Amino acid sequence: MISDISGSVKGALIFVENSWLLMFLHSIYVPYTFKKIAEAHPTSYAFRTLRNRNHFQLFFVNIILALGGGTMVSFLSGEPVSWIVNNKIIPTYAIGYYLVHSVPAVFQFLSSFAPFSDMILDCIVDGSMRAVIISANVDKIRRKISTNAYVAQLLLGVLSVTGGGIIYNVSFEDFKFSNDVYICAISNIFYIIGADENLKKIIYQICPIFFDYIYKTLGKPLGFSPKFLRDDAKALGAIIITTGFLLRFKEFKSVKTSNEKLKIHKEKSL
DSSP, X not given: OHHHHHHHHHHHHHHHHTXXXXXXXXXXXXXXXXXXXXXXXXXXHHHHHHHXXXXXXXXXXXXXXXXXXXXXXXXXXXXXXXXXXXXXXXXXXXXXXXXXXXXXXXXXXXXXXXXXXXXXXXXXXXXXXXXXXXXXXXXXXXXXXXTTOHHHHHHHHHHHHHHHHHHHHHHHSOOOOOHHHHHHHHHHHHHHHHHOHXXXXXXXXXXXXXXXXXXXXXTOOOSSSOOXXXXXXXXXXXXXXXXXXXXXXXXXXXXXHHHHHXXXXXXXXX
């Protein structure tokens, strides 16, 4: 059953990796999540920004959260910034922002299906997006820097999918590493292993029982140095992130709970 799940994840990732659909869904996820968390925390910078209704500032913060990590990695690796050279990225996130903040029915519709809608957007959409970005950055480093630059693959891979949140926390909120960083690091490690034949052999020699279990789980033949391909590693990484992100649901409150907190905060302010 698990191998069937991993096969389905591989197929889904291959389908959405180069499509506009995943980016569009992510462009809705970012402002939706920001708005929901902001309404649940009346003393936060996010709530003050949301209350002021400065759309330029709100959109700028959303872009930081969505694309800040990739931008930092581009600067560090000397690569062109994706949203500058790709004409689809900024318009797509602008559409997602507009739908969430200017079309009330969109936010109300998503909130009415919470927590199911949160699980779809947070775990599946955001988790898949991060798995795809991690694999793309690791492959880029291996291709343009070195196949043995494991530290760069790990640090830049994790930074590419968590850097936006880090920038936001350092700039506007209390700085702390969220669980996202550790979850994405574990996913990144598995992809680094899956992309490097020599590393796979070394680790398999050190811990064959563990690798046998992984390959059996993914439906791969057992034996010395089995073929754990990039797509397998990417699928496993997506499963790790999606499972780990289930722990983040305590950060998401229903609209009813958010409005109750907001009402209490307003009453105390009077």
